[in-house]
Amino acid sequence: MSFQTPKARFQVAARMQQINPFRVMTVLERAKALEAQGRSIVHLEVGEPDFVTAAPILEAGREALANGHTAYTPAAGLPQLRARIAQHYLETQGIQIAPERIFVTPGASGALSLVAQLLVNPGDGVLMSDPGYPCNRNYVRLAGGEAQLVPVTAASQFQITPALLEQYATKASRGVWLATPSNPTGTVLTQEQLGAITQYCDRHDLHVLVDEIYHGLDYSNGLVSALAVSDDAIVINSFSKYFGMTGWRLGWLVVPEELVPACNILAQNLFIAASTPAQYAALRAFDADTRVILEERRQQFALRRDYLSAALKELGFSIDTPTLGAFYIYAGIEKFSDDCEVFCKLLLEEFGVAVTPGTDFGDYENKRFVRFAFTTGMEQLELAVDRLKIAVASGKLCR
């Protein structure tokens, strides 16, 4: 990426040369511009639930404001929220986590950038899957580290394995960052797989960070947290996805005990604290009445997944791994095109369907894939499928 400016004082820092744009946002901007011109667009690009935050959480947020909860909280978060998150691990995973190990952050994004600053020295390598969540590479690079991309395929459900670590780790490697369920592939890591990776990392003294932001949104038999497997795992989660609170900007981080003091100092400096009204609102996210709403939404996501993956397969997209979690389908477009960016542009401009090109998620075979997010209702999904049928029949996609 190059940022040219004739004024030396506005010359952006050299580190910015390595930071890629988040292409999905570019797709979204273009889709919005087309809508502003009167075009109808189906949005399958956005990784954000289409549901408004559940009513009990909204009510708790309003109450927090009415009660004047507008001052900073401690850097690590409201003590009662940290305790509630700890209880959540007990209820859902049967594991005891000391609330002191839990930090409430401005989204999972805040937690990821905090960990990068906490653990990555200039020159350190962090292993991560390619494809994977695009921002992770940039957090590591901003800390002066090297994102060591590990090409993953359907053969390992697009997840990192100990054998791949053996192949790609170098002397510079300091850690491994994983996500289960994964964005963009919707694949998951089982307890055994997490165990094998953490054991490998123990043997090679690598830290393990597991992004569990899509926990709760799974369509298999429940997911095991890395915290159930290792006390040394660093775990990221968020209120954005399962809890449907993207715009409230609230996430959390669980760190091993020995990292607590340094993490606290860094949290104080990086963001002082997460949003206070959002933290009060989130206290209601775990209550039974809210959980009923969230469970119903999860079931709707499951229905959408079933419908869209069957329809895409019938249209000729290749889907080698079923979506077991999150709300994404990572689909091969080899039958139509060898360039996902050209494909996505055509699909948006001529047929009114916005999807994200695989080039957003890494370098390996990235042109062969696109990501469909089923973050819109059934009617819109049916409209998208109708438009895709027309697009395929037109032969225009095959360029």
Ligand SMILES: Cc1ncc(COP(=O)(O)O)c(C=O)c1O
């Ligand atoms: C895997 C993953 N991690 C982290 C994030 C950041 O989420 P937030 O900052 O909204 O919690 C996202 C958002 O899409 C994601 O997909």
